[in-house]
Structure formats: structure tokens, C-alpha cells
Amino acid sequence: MNPDGNAGFILRPWRTDDLDALLKHANDPWVPRGLSDRFPHPYTRADGQAFLAGHVVDFSDPVLAIEIAGEACGGIALRRGSGERAHGGELGYWLGRAHWGHGWMTRVVAAYLDRVVPGSGLLRVEANVLDTNPASARVLEKNGFVEEGLRRGAVCKPDGLHDLRLFGRCWPR
Numbered sequence: 001m002n003p004d005g006n007a008g009f010i011l012r013p014w015r016t017d018d019l020d021a022l023l024k025h026a027n028d029p030w031v032p033r034g035l036s037d038r039f040p041h042p043y044t045r046a047d048g049q050a051f052l053a054g055h056v057v058d059f060s061d062p063v064l065a066i067e068i069a070g071e072a073c074g075g076i077a078l079r080r081g082s083g084e085r086a087h088g089g090e091l092g093y094w095l096g097r098a099h100w101g102h103g104w105m106t107r108v109v110a111a112y113l114d115r116v117v118p119g120s121g122l123l124r125v126e127a128n129v130l131d132t133n134p135a136s137a138r139v140l141e142k143n144g145f146v147e148e149g150l151r152r153g154a155v156c157k158p159d160g161l162h163d164l165r166l167f168g169r170c171w172p173r
């Protein structure tokens with residue numbers, strides 16, 4: 001049973017048979033522009049295999065594939081903090097370029113948080129957005145995130161230093 005099915009997408013764990021779809025959507029120079037270096041380009045078969053084997057991100061966190069039209073075409077994950085930050089987590093997501101601009105990620109983030117936050121003890125979710133990524137900032141704003149500050153020159157990309165915009169959303173205790 002898929003709770004997100006009516007929305008036209010499914011959020012589910014990654015599977016080893018997602019490899020071809022993952023390569024099709026991830027191996028695109030536009031996708032990693034707003035992401036950290038952990039998302040490589042070119043995105044090789046070995047990169048995909050390592051990711052699906054759980055060697056890149058911790059699959060004990062809620063790391064889910066976004067399936068649209070029967071194909072995994074993006075991902076969303078929350079990396080939980082530890083110790084005094086265990087009540088918080090950092091959100092990250094990406095979608096294949098073929099699906100951009102149709103409101104998918106706005107709805108995916110809403111469904112993901114509805115699934116992951118209740119009962120988890122999470123009181124705060126944050127996201128860091130590159131200054132060159134207004135679409136991602138908009139996705140967060142439409143999901144109730146507030147822009148909290150700027151990490152100046154925090155990231156060095158091939159074209160130089162970039163600021164990171166910090167967004168946060170809090171839930172009542």
C-alpha cells in the first residue's frame with residue numbers, strides 16, 4: 001500500500017534494480033550543480049552501485065527513492081543529528097531534470113515530512129541551499145521553512161566561492 005500513490009509519485013526505499021533508472025536521471029551535469037560533492041559527475045555505474053549498496057549514505061536514515069511513472073527518478077533523505085542535535089536533521093533531495101518545474105518536489109517534501117517527522121522525536125529540520133538554487137529555496141518556503149541566515153562563502157565550487165542559505169522548520173515539542 002502506498003500512502004503517496006494518489007499524488008502521482010511513490011516514496012520508497014531504493015532497490016538494487018533501480019540502477020539503470022538511477023544512472024539515467026543522476027548522470028546529468030545539471031543535477032549536481034545545487035548538491036554537495038558527494039553527488040558526483042559524471043555519475044558512473046560504479047557510483048550508482050556504491051550508492052545502492054549503502055556505501056554513500058547511511059540507509060538506516062530515511063533515505064527514499066522518488067518513483068514517478070514506474071521509475072526511480074530522484075531521491076530524498078534526512079540525515080539525523082546526534083547527541084545534543086539528535087532532535088534535528090538535515091534534509092536533502094534531488095529530482096531528474098525531465099521532471100523539473102511541475103511542482104513534484106514541493107509535493108514530495110510535504111509527503112516525506114508527513115511520513116518521517118511524526119513520532120520520530122524530530123523537532124527541527126534544516127536544509128542548506130546554494131545561492132545559485134532559487135528553485136530549491138522556493139520548494140522549502142512552500143513547505144513552511146523559514147530562511148534563517150547565510151553561511152557566507154561556505155562552499156567552493158569550480159566557478160568560485162558560494163554562499164549557503166540556511167532554511168529551518170520547527171515542530172512543537
Ligand SMILES: CC(C)(COP(=O)(O)OP(=O)(O)OC[C@H]1O[C@@H](n2cnc3c(N)ncnc32)[C@H](O)[C@@H]1OP(=O)(O)O)[C@@H](O)C(=O)NCCC(=O)NCCS
Pocket residue numbers: 030031032033034035092093094095096099100101102103104105106107127128129130133134135136138139
Ligand atoms: C531544486 C529541485 C528539487 C526543484 O524541483 P521541482 O520539482 O522542479 O520543484 P517545484 O516545481 O516543486 O517548485 C519549484 C519552484 O521554484 C520556482 N523556480 C524555479 N526556477 C526558479 C528560479 N530560477 N528563480 C526563482 N524561482 C524558481 C518555481 O517557479 C517553483 O515555484 P512556484 O511553484 O512558486 O512557481 C530540482 O530542480 C532539482 O532536483 N535540482 C537538482 C538538485 C538540487 O538542487 N537539489 C536541492 C539541493 S538543496
